[in-house]
Amino acid sequence: MRILVIGNGGREHAIVWKLKQSPKVTEIYCAPGNGGIAGLATCVPIAVEDVDGLVAFAHEKQVDLTVVGPEVPLLLGVVDRFEQEGLKVFGPRKQAALIEGSKRFAKELMQKYHIPTAAFASFTDEEKAKAYVRKQGAPIVIKADGLAAGKGVVVAQTVAEAEQAIADTMEEKVFGEAGNEVVIEEFLSGQEVSLMAFLDGKTVKPMVVAQDHKPVYDHDQGPNTGGMGTYSPVPQIPEKVVQQAIDTIIWPMHEAFRNEGIEYKGVLYAGLMITADGPKVIEFNARFGDPETQVVLPRLKTDLVEVMEAVIAGRLDELSLQWSEQAAVCVILAAGGYPSSYEKGLPITGLDEVEEDTMVFHAGTKQQEDRVVTAGGRVLGVTATGADIGKAREKAYQELAKISFKDMHYRTDIAAKAL
Structure with a gap:
């Protein structure tokens, strides 16, 4: 199979890395890709917003499956276009992706179907x-x-x-x-958990949970970012609470889509707060989370290509997802100044010194002649696995110490809540 992955971040690097393990795959293209993805796939200079260019490329290379990573192309209707062109594609259509594209739409849908979330009001x-x-x-x-x-x-x-x-x-x-427009919500307190699931319009198959760290500095200080690190499993959240979230949030959302006449196929991501009253939704995303994917996919034992094909064909019920008992921890190495303004084009050293059993997922990098340089705010995600969170965490920090670029910073307390 020839596969095209759309995107250029750490999530897409993790997706490409996982797809590459499938015996079904012969070639992977990534548009536009990054400095790390270039080692696993053929990167093609097509922007994620260039729907026409992506369609033309998929036809030209006779791509068998296209996987959409980020939210922007989903909301531009890339899946609708690919389907109209008779091309097999993984991801929700534009109407379904509105669950992420408009927070008001998401909140009103949750309100209508009594899905637990923070009280809110929206204003223009x-x-x-x-x-x-x-x-x-x-x-x-x-x-x-x-x-x-x-x-x-x-x-x-x-x-x-x-x-x-x-x-x-x-x-x-x-x-x-x-x-x-702004949405104003009541403040919820508790621990955050990310719960993703595969949906095929009829069936829901939850993934293992992860916990992300949004604020830029240790002890959850400083402004929110796109995520500074993550880990899976989340041992301090009881299994029954996770099951409660599946029963009161994921399945009801799936039913809400069906009742609204929206066929949802792809990944549904629920950012949850585990409150004293049980799990509540902070946000929904219409795709794999970033950086959660970087710890969830390393734990997936089932062939990802098979899962995606089952989602597209509406036969997810025939598949049993298998997960590794191992823990995974990912620490993000960020550019100085992130999440505000930061420098780009800084040389990265030490990548070749990291042990092979540790995954370094590139988020904001590019290949420049014979070296890799920074090209974004979140630059790299160092993911290590181990028998438990403690071992995986120790390994991640041990390996990331080998990497450096000017003004690099990272949180030193990723997964500490699990210990």
Whole structure:
């Protein structure tokens, strides 16, 4: 099989790495790919937004399966286009992907189908939004309604901070058009968990859970990022609580799609808060999480190609997903200044010194002549596996110490909550 993976981040590197293990695969292309993916697949310079270019390439190379990594092409309707062209593609259609593309759409759907989530209100008027915040008090959560690359969320500890976040989002447009509307939510406390599942329109097959670390600094300090590290399993969250989330959130969401006449095929990602009242939804995504994929896929024993083909064909019920008992820990190495402005084009050293049993997933890199340089805010994800979280964590930190680039920073407490 010839496979095309769309995307250029750590998630796509993990997907390519996993697909490469399938005996069914003969060739993998990645558009546009990155400096690490280049070692496993043929990178082609087609942007993720270039739907016409992607379709033309898939026809030209007679691609047997296309896998969509990021959210942007999903919301541009890349899956709809590929299907119209008779091309096999993995990912939800545009209408289904709105679960991530509009936070208001997601919240209203959850409200309609009684799926546990934080109380909320949405606003297109800045003054009304601020008045609502003054009435509700703090802490409170301000979210840009549209896509903001994982950064459009502010957990405001004071009313003044919340008002500033609303002004930044709606007036200053720090998240661009995504901030034309804001969703304001009650603050939920507890531990966060990421639960992903494969959906084929009829069946739900949950994956193993992971826990991401959003704030940039140790002890969950500093601004939110796209994720600074993750681990799986999450031993401090009881199995019965995970099952409760599957029963009260994932399956009901699947049924909500069906009732709304939306066929959802692909990965549904639920970002959950485990509150005193049980699991509640913080957000839904319409694709594999990043960096959760970097610890979940290394634990998947079933052939990923077979899983994706079963999803597309609507026969997921025939498949039993097998998972490794091993733990996985991923630590993100970020560029100095991230999640604000940062330098690019910095040479990375030590990649060839990392032991082979540790995966270094490239997120923001590019190949420049004979070396790999930085090309993004989250640069690398170092993933190690081990018999338990402690061993996997020790290995990840031991191996990442061999890598360096100017102003590199990372959290030193990834997976500490599990110990």
